[in-house]
Amino acid sequence: xxxxxxxxxxxxxxxxxxxxxxxxxxxxxxxxxxxxxxxxxxxxxxxxxxxxxxxxxxxxxxxxxxxxxxxxxxxxxxxxxxxxxxxxxxxxxxxxxxxxxxxxxxxxxxx
Amino acid sequence: xxxxxxxxxxxxxxxxxxxxxxxxxxxxxxxxxxxxxxxxxxxxxxxxxxxxxxxxxxxxxxxxxxxxxxxxxxxxxxxxxxxxxxxxxxxxxxxxxxxxxxxxxxxxxxxxxx
Numbered sequence: 255x256x257x258x259x260x261x262x263x264x265x266x267x268x269x270x271x272x273x274x275x276x277x278x279x280x281x282x283x284x285x286x287x288x289x290x291x292x293x294x295x296x297x298x299x300x301x302x303x304x305x306x307x308x309x310x311x312x313x314x315x316x317x318x319x320x321x322x323x324x325x326x327x328x329x330x331x332x333x334x335x336x337x338x339x340x341x342x343x344x345x346x347x348x349x350x351x352x353x354x355x356x357x358x359x360x361x362x363x364x365x
Numbered sequence: 366x367x368x369x370x371x372x373x374x375x376x377x378x379x380x381x382x383x384x385x386x387x388x389x390x391x392x393x394x395x396x397x398x399x400x401x402x403x404x405x406x407x408x409x410x411x412x413x414x415x416x417x418x419x420x421x422x423x424x425x426x427x428x429x430x431x432x433x434x435x436x437x438x439x440x441x442x443x444x445x446x447x448x449x450x451x452x453x454x455x456x457x458x459x460x461x462x463x464x465x466x467x468x469x470x471x472x473x474x475x476x477x478x479x
Contacts, residue, residue, distance in 0.1 A: 350415070
């Protein structure tokens with residue numbers, strides 16, 4: 255069963271706009287991670303936020319985590335056409351390192 | 366520095382045949398994982414391995430077999446392929462299971478079972 259549920263499933267914006275994706279999960283976590291997948295490629299890690307952190311930044315990425323609501327959001331600012339991809343949240347619980355993925359948000363950035 | 370590679374990248378086989386998907390990583394990462402990605406299901410964990418000779422089931426292990434005799438290799442075998450195993454398969458590795466460790470994914474193998 256999926257741990258993370260992402261919203262929206264698809265998002266289409268113009269270059270320069272901000273893109274926000276949300277992820278909800280069900281059980282307690284050690285950390286939450288966001289990955290990007292370009293069409294036909296493997297996943298690439300973007301950012302990790304630990305359960306005791308509330309916000310994290312990396313370049314144009316901003317991730318928030320609300321453990322009381324079991325939710326996270328990924329904000330991509332000043333989007334570019336190259337940001338077009340699918341974005342997945344994944345949670346880690348326990349010490350096995352296993353990731354449980356959401357179904358992803360497909361982002362299209364129009365030039 | 367090849368990182369993590371998968372072979373073959375594309376495979377077409379017939380129902381009932383045995384198929385082995387290969388995964389190789391050059392980092393000596395302890396952990397390795399196999400996922401399948403299907404429309405509507407996202408990525409689901411098939412099997413994972415914490416070290417050589419240590420493997421464990423994931424969410425959808427039925428119909429698959431893994432082995433890990435060497436740290437760098439983690440082959441996935443479909444003993445008798447079925448159409449429902451048509452999917453894109455991703456291998457991943459991770460240095461340890463520490464709180465800030467992340468997974469590195471291979472490019473994927475697209476498997477079609479006719």
